[in-house]
Amino acid sequence: MTRPIYLTARCTRGCEGWAPPEVMERHVRYKWCDGHAWFRGVEETILLDARSARLLKEYGAEKLLDFEQMAKYRARDVRRSHLPLSVQFGAVLTSPIENVTARVWWYVVKHRLLEDEDPRALISCAMTHDGFAELAPADLANRVATCQSCGDVVIDLEQHQQSSRRCCTAAAANTVNELWRQGFRDPWRAADKPPLTWTELQPARWRRRIELVPFPTWNAVLIAPKPIRATSR
Numbered sequence: 001m002t003r004p005i006y007l008t009a010r011c012t013r014g015c016e017g018w019a020p021p022e023v024m025e026r027h028v029r030y031k032w033c034d035g036h037a038w039f040r041g042v043e044e045t046i047l048l049d050a051r052s053a054r055l056l057k058e059y060g061a062e063k064l065l066d067f068e069q070m071a072k073y074r075a076r077d078v079r080r081s082h083l084p085l086s087v088q089f090g091a092v093l094t095s096p097i098e099n100v101t102a103r104v105w106w107y108v109v110k111h112r113l114l115e116d117e118d119p120r121a122l123i124s125c126a127m128t129h130d131g132f133a134e135l136a137p138a139d140l141a142n143r144v145a146t147c148q149s150c151g152d153v154v155i156d157l158e159q160h161q162q163s164s165r166r167c168c169t170a171a172a173a174n175t176v177n178e179l180w181r182q183g184f185r186d187p188w189r190a191a192d193k194p195p196l197t198w199t200e201l202q203p204a205r206w207r208r209r210i211e212l213v214p215f216p217t218w219n220a221v222l223i224a225p226k227p228i229r230a231t232s233r
Contacts, residue, residue, distance in 0.1 A: 006196055007221045009188045016173045018220045021188070039169040041151050045092050046102045047083070052110065053091035059119045061127075064102075065091040082165075096127045104144060107155050108136045149174060165216050172215045176222065179211060183225035190223040 009024050011017040014035040019027060027033050048056070053065055069092045073083075095105040109126050112135060116122040125131035137143075145157045150170035154160040161167050187194045187201070194209075195201045198221075201210065209224040 007187045007198060007201070008218050010176070010186045010220070016176070018176070018186075018215055018218050020218065037170070037173065039150055039166040039173070042101060042153050043103065043166070044101055045094050046106065047087050048090045048093045048106070049084075049086040050089040051086070052106075053093070055113060055119075056093070056123070057091075059113070059123045061096075061123050064094050064096055066094070067091045097129055097132050100132065101153050103155065104140075104153065105132065108132065108140065168216050172213050172220065175213050176220050179213070179222050184211060184222040185225075187221060187223055192226045194223050 006021050008018045009021050011019075011024060011027060011033055013028060013033045014037075015033045016037040016039075017024070017027065017033070047070075048065070053067070056062070057065055070088060070090055074088050093102045093106060095102040097105060105126070109123070112122060113119055122135070126135055143155055145154060146152070147154055147157060147160060147167055147170075149161060150164070150167045152160070152164075152167065154164075161171070185191070187196050194206055201207070201221075206223075209226075211222040211224060213220040213222065
């Protein structure tokens with residue numbers, strides 16, 4: 001007998017997550033949810049691949065790198081890692097400059113690191129506010145943009161919105177939030193109690209009310225509010 005495929009549910013704790021009910025149950029029961037959407041806001045740190053992390057370490061930026069966090073990630077997610085090996089053995093980079101994200105700092109530094117005759121001096125210069133300002137291209141402010149989907153500060157907005165898992169998740173969540181304001185609900189909370197499996201939801205009277213929103217991991221399944229029948233006078 002084929003096991004029924006239950007539809008996805010929305011987290012009730014405010015993190016905007018979607019998952020099948022058995023996954024969402026673990027998400028809530030084991031307190032994996034902190035009530036915050038991980039895909040929103042400015043990312044102060046970034047993940048560096050192993051080669052880039054080793055270069056920074058070699059040239060004097062070791063205090064900006066956290067290798068332990070990636071070691072914990074490898075131990076915890078060994079069976080379900082979504083990161084390439086080069087990143088798994090890399091490090092988390094923090095910017096040394098206040099109000100400059102790690103992504104923007106690394107964008108400025110990486111283009112000059114391999115070309116500079118004295119990479120140690122380059123890194124030392126980039127560690128200070130005035131030194132970083134000297135290294136930064138004159139049009140840096142014009143290249144940096146705030147993503148309207150996830151709120152992150154990025155360099156190449158178009159590439160970010162196409163390739164960032166974080167941004168794609170935020171964009172899908174934005175669509176869900178708009179549908180939620182229109183009265184759509186996941187099947188578990190819809191007022192007229194629709195079926196909870198995909199097969200049972202296929203009859204025409206339900207199918208016309210289904211809205212699918214693809215997330216990177218799961219599809220969010222929403223049910224439109226039941227139309228209000230006009231009363232005859």
